[in-house]
Amino acid sequence: MSDFPSGKSESSSVLVTLMPIMAAVLVGFVIIGVALPVLPLHVHDDLGFDTFVVGLVAGAQFAASLVSRIWAGSYSDRRGAKQGVVTGLIGAVAAGLLYLLSLMLVNMPVLSVAILLTGRAVLGGAESFIITGAVAWGLGLVDREHAGKVIAWAGTAMFASMALGGPVGTVLYTSTGFISIALTTALLPLIVLLYIARMPAVAPHQHGEHSSLATVMRAVWWPGLGAALASIGYCAILAFSSLFYTEMHWHPVWMAFTAFGLALMLARTVAGHLPDRFGGARVALVFVVIQVAGMVLMWLARTSLIASFGAALAGFGYSLVYPGLGVEAVSATTPKNRGLAMGIYTAFLDIAMAIGSPGLGWIGGHIGLRAVFLFGAMVVACTAAVVCRLLFTGERS
Structure with missing residues (x-):
């Protein structure tokens, strides 16, 4: 030890x-x-x-x-x-x-x-x-x-x-x-x-050792779904925070996204080891609660300071949800399929961004931009149910 x-x-x-x-x-x-x-x-x-x-x-x-x-x-x-x-x-x-x-x-x-x-x-x-x-x-x-x-x-x-x-x-x-x-x-x-060029390569696995696409998809499905749901919060801040700040006459309009990004990078720098130490799903469950709290704070905010703090809290939370669930995706597959597993896992983020942006835009246009962050928080909260399922099945196996 x-x-x-x-x-x-x-x-x-x-x-x-x-x-x-x-x-x-x-x-x-x-x-x-x-x-x-x-x-x-x-x-x-x-x-x-x-x-x-x-x-x-x-x-x-x-x-x-x-x-x-x-x-x-x-x-x-x-x-x-x-x-x-x-x-x-x-x-x-x-x-x-x-x-x-x-x-x-x-x-x-x-x-x-x-x-x-x-x-x-x-x-x-x-x-x-x-x-x-x-x-x-x-x-x-x-x-x-x-x-x-x-x-x-x-x-x-x-x-x-x-x-x-x-x-x-x-x-x-x-x-x-x-x-x-x-x-x-x-x-x-x-x-x-x-x-x-001089970095050591990792030898590829030979043909016949690889799982099928369907097999890897089944292994990655639940972590990928959780990551996609959590990414809707990121999508809300990325696409609509500047419009929300403009509507509220808050300046600078980029502050929420900057606060989100800085908090995310800080958290990954100082706490990036936590999923390896305590388990990806456990860490993701804790941090998704923090992310939801930040999104709700943005919905409730009446000043730019509170909204920016909420964005930072959301960024801090999201920072370890994605890698935490990524650890679960990698753990559910064999080393010879890690590239395919990460490709599929990352595709869930792409799909979330492709669906989330217009979906949240529709909500902002019909209900108001403030509602975007409440709806985003509700979707992100669903990640907790996915993580709980991963924890439950992991304990049973």
């Missing part, structure tokens, strides 16, 4: 092992984040298209991500998780080159936007391979009892890079136009490819 100091040393060793993989995730999502705030400006102002085409170009990436999740997971299992990350980074470079090609044809807007749309779809597929391969790679490099750290830290790198990418992309676009976004998308993944 190891004492506490050696446990701290082991945790530091895990962090050092995972750093290059987290760098790949960071870059993979920075190049997504830099484009998000400026794509509408480029498509609308530079190419002259309406909001429908803007939405089409922006949404192509997320649709491609969802479609490619299972493929990315299966590929990582059969060809190796490192190869999955490498494939994703190469895909990101290709997306950047397509961005550049679209810029060469701005005098033919229809052809230019078609190529840009293709680049967005390629980037969506690349994102699936990067995040799914990175988690599977990390799980293969460290002991199984550190699965929660791998999932939590990968998510933290993803979240931080999306937050960083927005302001960086805005500065780049304002300074030099969309060409700087295209060059960033093409060049950053090349740098990471050189960085991870």
